[in-house]
Amino acid sequence: ETKKEVDCQSKGLQAVPPGIPVDTAMLRLDFNKFKSLDATAFASLGSVTYLGLESAGIDRLSAGVFDRLNNLDKLYLNDNRLQSVPHGAFDRLGKLQTIDLTSNPWDCSNCSILYLSDWIRENANKVKMDLGSGNFQTDPDGVTCSDGKVV
Structure with missing residues (x-):
């Protein structure tokens, strides 16, 4: 059985659209204009195994x-505006096996970064960078603050 994929890339979306089938496994929301994602954005999507939010304009997660x-x-x-x-x-x-957090302006002057910093340290093997063509490299040090330091 093939996994159900919903591709909403590059649609100019500002919110996760309603009506995404509950059995969706792969959800591609890359290259949109979300700004923030509210707490219920994915509430009914427990089957999702792949969530693409690359370059989606996100500056805040609820x-x-x-x-x-x-x-x-x-x-x-990756490639959002998350601090x-x-x-x-x-x-x-x-x-979770793979998470890409690279190319965000993480604000390391704020103590709210401590959760992320600790999480990365404890899950270093899951923090990866996309090298393209489906290749990934484990790279916990690739998650850097807006001032260039490692988160």
Whole structure:
């Protein structure tokens, strides 16, 4: 059985559209204009294993936004405008194997960065950088602050 894919890339979306089938496994929302993702954005999408949010214009994640994604194993948040993530943002992602957080202006002058810094250290093998053509490199030091220091 093929996994259900929903491709909403490059649609100029400002919010996750309603009506995404609950059995969706691969959700591509890259290259949109979200700004923020609210806590219920993915509430009914527990089957999603792949969530693409690359270059999606995101500058804020609401607390709990990923909490219902218990099957998620790949999360792409690279090339956004994130300066921090809510405390506990990734704690419920028990199946996560790959996360790309590169190319965000992380604000390391704010103590809210401590959760992310600790999470990266504890999950270093999951923090990867996309090298293109489906190739990834484990790169926890590739997640850098807006001042260039490693998160």
